Amino acid sequence: MNDSLQGLFSGGGPAAAELRGVDWAAHPLGPPDLWPPALKVAVQMMLASEFPKCLFWGPEMISLHNSAFRIILGDKPPAQGQPMREVWSEIFDDVEPLARRALAGEAVFFNDMPLLINRHGSPEQAFFTFCYSPIRDEAGAVAGFIDTVIETTPRVMAERELAIRNAELTHRIKNTFSIISVIARQTLRGAPDMETAWQVLSQRLGALAETHSVLSADHHVAAPMDEVVTAALRPHRTGEGRFNLSGGPIRLREQQALALSLGLNELATNAVKYGALSVGGGQVDLAWAEEEGPDGPQVRFTWVERAGPPVVPPTRRSFGSRLIEQIVPQDFGGTASLDYAADGFRYTLLGKLGRTS
Numbered sequence: 470m471n472d473s474l475q476g477l478f479s480g481g482g483p484a485a486a487e488l489r490g491v492d493w494a495a496h497p498l499g500p501p502d503l504w505p506p507a508l509k510v511a512v513q514m515m516l517a518s519e520f521p522k523c524l525f526w527g528p529e530m531i532s533l534h535n536s537a538f539r540i541i542l543g544d545k546p547p548a549q550g551q552p553m554r555e556v557w558s559e560i561f562d563d564v565e566p567l568a569r570r571a572l573a574g575e576a577v578f579f580n581d582m583p584l585l586i587n588r589h590g591s592p593e594q595a596f597f598t599f600c601y602s603p604i605r606d607e608a609g610a611v612a613g614f615i616d617t618v619i620e621t622t623p624r625v626m627a628e629r630e631l632a633i634r635n636a637e638l639t640h641r642i643k644n645t646f647s648i649i650s651v652i653a654r655q656t657l658r659g660a661p662d663m664e665t666a667w668q669v670l671s672q673r674l675g676a677l678a679e680t681h682s683v684l685s686a687d688h689h690v691a692a693p694m695d696e697v698v699t700a701a702l703r704p705h706r707t708g709e710g711r712f713n714l715s716g717g718p719i720r721l722r723e724q725q726a727l728a729l730s731l732g733l734n735e736l737a738t739n740a741v742k743y744g745a746l747s748v749g750g751g752q753v754d755l756a757w758a759e760e761e762g763p764d765g766p767q768v769r770f771t772w773v774e775r776a777g778p779p780v781v782p783p784t785r786r787s788f789g790s791r792l793i794e795q796i797v798p799q800d801f802g803g804t805a806s807l808d809y810a811a812d813g814f815r816y817t818l819l820g821k822l823g824r825t826s
Contacts, residue, residue, distance in 0.1 A: 477501050477509055478516070484536040484549070485516050491550045498531055498550070507606045511615060521620075524604075525553055526613035530568055532556050541597075541620060543588025559587045571601035571614035581621050596625040692726045694719040694757055694768070701733035711746060716757035719768055719822065728800035729770070729818075735789040736772050736816060744814050745777030752776050759822060767803065772816040782809040 478485040478501075493500050501509070508526055515522045515535050523534035523541075530553035534542075542548055548556040557564065563584060567577045578600045585592050599618035606612040695716060702712055721729065737746070737753075745751030757770040774780075783790065790807075793816060798805040801820020808815040 477512060480517060482516075482536040484534060484539065487547060487549045488512075488516075488533060493550075496550055497529065498526065505606050505612070507604060507612060511604050511613070515615060521618050523548075523616045523618070524613060525568065525616065526604075528572075530554070530572075530613070538618070541588075541618060544590065545588050557586075559592070560584045567601060568614070571603050572611055574603050574611045576603060577601040581625050595620060595622045597621060691720045691722055694721050694726075694729075697721060697726045697729055698733060698755060698757075701730040702737060704734075705737040705741060705746070711752055713752060713754045715755070716770075717759060719757060719759055724800045725820070728797045732793045732797040732818075733772075735793050739789065740774055740777075740814075743778075744780070745774035748776075748778055750776050762819075762821070764821065766822040768801070768818075768820055768822050770818040770820075772814075774813040774815070777813060779811055780809050780814050 478488040498504065498508075504512075511524055511526075512533055515524050515533065518535055519537055521535070521538040521541055523532055523538050525532060532548045532551050532553060534548060542556075545556065553564070553568065554561050567579070571577050580598045581596045582599070583594060583596055586595050587593070597618050598621050599616055601614045601616055603611045604613045604615060695714070695718075698714060698716075706712065740746040740751075740753060745753055752775050754773045754775070755771070756773075757768055759766055759768055761767070794805050794807055798818060798820060801818065803818065803820030805819070806815075806817045808817075
């Protein structure tokens with residue numbers, strides 16, 4: 470290797486070694502000894518930079534890059550000495566107009582430009598902030614440009630995720646406020662006195678809070694059904710093992726999770742006051758399963774009380790009754806049935822299951 474080639478491609482780490490390995494004598498740019506001074510200076514400045522840089526030279530926009538630029542290329546074939554059209558064939562139509570502007574003498578800057586690149590064997594959405602800076606030769610004509618670039622994909626995706634989360638949070642707050650308004654109005658309307666109203670309202674709001682904890686912990690607007698059931702029943706457990714739960718992995722949308730939580734609170738409260746949980750030895754069996762319905766996947770949820778006192782059907786329909794009979798199935802797009810059998814109250818909910826995240 471001649472001394473001039475060693476001197477030109479020195480101090481640049483792996484990228485300099487790659488440049489030394491190119492057969493420049495057979496390359497359109499020719500031997501580096503014959504390169505114009507502007508190109509030699511640009512190459513040395515590029516190799517000395519710790520910032521990702523790629524030099525594009527001539528009308529074919531031949532690539533010469535530094536080591537920091539290698540992460541931008543990913544698993545692409547070696548790019549040293551290759552035309553931009555070949556190195557970035559998948560996005561050439563997007564960046565060529567910008568490159569032509571740079572070759573015309575204009576400094577081109579883009580912030581967070583979206584590009585669908587293929588550097589790991591499959592297309593991926595990536596974002597880059599970059600500047601194409603024209604390089605002039607000794608006669609003052611633009612002979613190439615240098616691409617100074619940084620990938621901003623992680624930051625852009627994080628900002629998008631944050632925007633989605635903020636939108637979800639705003640929706641959840643508005644939705645929760647609407648639910649609380651309805652619950653408070655109906656609770657106050659049906660309670661015999663303020664103390665009773667406050668106790669009932671506190672229980673119902675507590676059920677909402679428990680479900681929101683499940684949703685927040687999951688970082689989604691969906692929640693596992695078993696966690697929703699467990700959280701809703703937590704205030705009603707006495708440590709005596711009176712709830713028997715069984716069911717497969719089912720995920721509920723936010724509105725379904727909130728509705729089921731409220732419904733379970735009503736069912737458990739009624740069971741403590743009048744049903745199986747009002748006497749020693751009473752049990753409640755809760756089961757859920759996914760099954761195929763006429764319009765796609767659906768969930769069947771059952772609440773069965775046993776070993777309790779003889780069941781007496783209610784003489785009036787309270788808000789709690791309307792909640793489990795009408796409001797809960799409405800949020801599931803399904804139906805509910807209440808069976809006041811003498812040997813134990815039974816509640817069955819049949820609802821649709823949609824895609825959840």
